[in-house]
Amino acid sequence: MEKEVLIQMANQVTAFWSVYPKGEALESIARHIHSSWEPRMRDEMKTIIDDGGQGLAPLFVEAMKDYFKGPKTPTKSNPSGASEPKPKTGSPAA
Template sequence: MDKEVLIQMANQITDFWSPYPKTEATESIARHIHTFWDPRMRDQMKTIIDDGGEGLSPLFIETMKDYFNGPKSPAKPVPSAPQAKPKAGTPAS
């Protein structure tokens, strides 16, 4: 896809979401790119951003740098050891 068209599309998406609170805007921009852009478009955008992101909205650059770093999963709690259950008919101690 033409680089200028890709930049224009990215800025239009960002312009739509920019009035929203920043967290909502960045999540929505990233979700849109992930859902609707072909992987080749995302790869091309990564190259554009890695080359400086000229012409892109700062909010889009920030969002996509975070997106390209991968998901942020909360730390999983360590499961505790299972407690032994008393056998049927045996009083619990």
């Protein structure tokens, strides 16, 4: 895909999410790129950003720099607040 087309697409995604609070916008931009763009498109965008990101919206560049760092370390907390089920011990009843 041509560089100019990727930049235009990236800026359109950014324009959509730019009205949201910054943290939500950054996360949503990265999530959209991850789920909607092919790996080769993401690879090309990384090259564009590594070369200076000329023509890209600053919010997009910020979102992608964080995205390209890789996944955050997952936590083992249970979002519902409930405790994890404990494994059963002993032999089953006959």
